[in-house]
Amino acid sequence: MTLKFNNIYINESAVVAGPYLYNGPLSGKFDDCYSxxxxxxxxxxxxxxxxxxxxIKILLKKISLYNKDIDAMFSSDLTNQLYISNFAAEKLKIPYIGIYNACASFTAELILASSLLNNKDINNVICTTSGHNLTSERQFRSPVEYGSPKPDYSTFTVSAATACLLTKTKSPIKIESGTIGKVYDLGVKDSFDMGSAMAPAAAETFYEHLINNDIDENYYDLIITGDLGVYGEEIFKKYCNEIFNIDLKNYYDSATKVYDMNNKKVLAGGSGPSCLPSYVFSYIIPKMKNKEIKRVLLLATGALLSTTSVNHKKSIPCICHAICLEAI
Amino acid sequence: MTNKEYKKLTKEIIPKQTSFKKLITSFIIGGFIGLLAELLIEFYSSFESISKSTASNLMMVTFIFFSSLFTVLGFFDELVTKAGGGLIIPITGFSHSTTSSALEYRKEGMVYGIGANIFKLSGTVILYGVVSAYIFGIIRYIIFGG
Incomplete structure (x- = not known):
């Protein structure tokens, strides 16, 4: 399902970066950081x-609005029952909807928020994502202090909070269209191997987006997937090539760009709901504002597994939503 | 694309994880732990009041104490990640998993946190260790008469 948006804009954004991210290649581009x-x-x-x-407070300060001026806030994170988002929303007292689409939450939120903004009573919507390497490690893997060798293809969750404001008032970044993805599962069972699990969902949503808009891959200056990692990126390219006969040139994965990849600890790169937005807000949007890039397609990918489903020996269902950003 | 075809596609890209180097590191570190254990037994049994079997118990207690301490100090997980099986298979691995679970859940209280979760990872070892001890004990009794 592809939706076209006419007058929805990303007005402003904010990123608070955590360890490994703030001293990586994007260092100095964040609004705040913690070490x-x-x-x-x-x-x-x-x-x-x-x-x-x-x-969120930094974002509100940047746009000089108060909590009461915000009509709705979408938020997502990786903890059980959205622990983090719920507690942050309680403190801020902004009308709130928590959503969970794992690491694909960012684009899912943008699609929902853009649709909500078509309502004439709604003017300002905030979309936030939150990630913390060690809370998700606790949630999905083993205790923090427990050391066990991890395979090279596993990813390292990005610790960062991101927020952006969507409005109908004209700003340099326009949300042009969005595609709601379907869930795909090609039988990958290894919960460390999210790249392989998510690549088909990304490729299918990407292809559907192209078909529904009647365009080809060269329509975009840049195509970025969410958090497939080093190997997932290769698999995505190969999948597109073999199944849809698309040879991608202007494509890369954000997981490989957020960290210093020489650091052995980050393995195959970043992941988590904040991986793509922290990269987009700190690197892509400034470039779009400078007119260096005109059109970008964001494909945030999410692995919809739970610890119970893994213990039940089920394979990993995955989703991807697409959002097209345009510089005006 | 079927699951089988996809598996073939990913297999060409995803690197193999069992390397010769890792096996050798685990082997050498595991062997070193064994050597250390042997030396500790010799050391403890050099005291006149300590028998050989008490000495091996003391050796285990020593290992449990130090791997637990190093886990709390926060650098043992890095060592285990590097050493792999060499530190996971000996009793150091058991102690490490128990302590790390306790550390993980201490914020959730003494009863529902530490009490309920301390054996989250190592509970399997305890349960099946005890069960198999019974089974093999019975077999030994039947065949060798005790």
């Missing part, structure tokens, strides 16, 4: 809530 996984809080979760709240 410690606790950041003076008692638990990792408290730290994540604090950063998300801080990020």
């Amino acid at each position: 410690d996984f606790y950041d003076k809080e008692k638990t990792f979760e408290d730290c994540e809530i604090k950063e998300l709240e801080k990020c």
Whole structure:
């Protein structure tokens, strides 16, 4: 399903970057950063809530609006029952809807927010994502202090909070269209191998977006997938080539761009709901404002697994939503 | 594309994970732990009041204590990640998984946190260790008469 939007714009954005991200290749491009996984809080979760709240406050300050001026806020994170988003929303008192689409939440939120803005009573919508390496490690893998060798193809969750404001008032970045993806599962069972699991969903949504808009891949100056990692990026390219006969040149994956890839700890690159937005807000949007890039297609990918489904020996269903951004 | 065809496609790209180097590191570190254990037994049994079997118990306690301590100090997980099986298979791995679970859940309280979750990872080892001890004990009793 592809939706066309006429007058929806990304007005402003903010990123609070955490360890590994703030001192990586994007260093200095963030609004704020924290260097410690606790950041003076008692638990990792408290730290994540604090950063998300801080990020939204920075955004509100940038656009000089108050909490009461915001008509709705979408938020997502990786913890059970959206622990982080719920607690941050309670503190901010902004009308709130929490959504979960794993790491594809960012584009899902943009699609929902853009559709909501078509309502004449709604003018300002905030979309936020939050990630913390150690809360998701607790959520999906083993205890934080437990060391076990990880395969080279596993990814390293991005610790960052991101927020952006969507409005109907004209701004340099326009949301042109969005495609709601379907869930695909090609039988990958290894929960470390998210790249292989998510690549087909990304490719299928990408192809559907092209067909529905009647365009080809060269229509975009840049195509970015969410968090497939080093190997997922290769698989995505190969899948597009073999199945849809598309030879991608202007494409890369954001997971390989957010970290210093010489650091052995980050393995195949970044992942998590904040991976793509932190890259887009800190690197792509400034470039679009400078008119260096005109049209970008964002394909955020999400692995919809849970610890229970993994223990039930089920394979990993994956989703991808597409959003097209245009510089005006 | 069927699941089988897709598996073939990914297999060409995803690197193999069992390398000769990792096997050798695990082997050498595991062997080193064994050597250390042997030396500790010799050391403890050099005291006149300590028998050989008590000495091996003491050796295990020593290993458990230090791997637990190093886990709390926060650098043992890095060592395990590098050493692989060499540190996971010996009793150091058992102690490490128990301590790391306890650390993980201490914020959720003494009862529902630490109490309920301390054996989250190592519970399997305890359960099947005890069960198999019973089974093999019975077999030994039947065949060798105790």
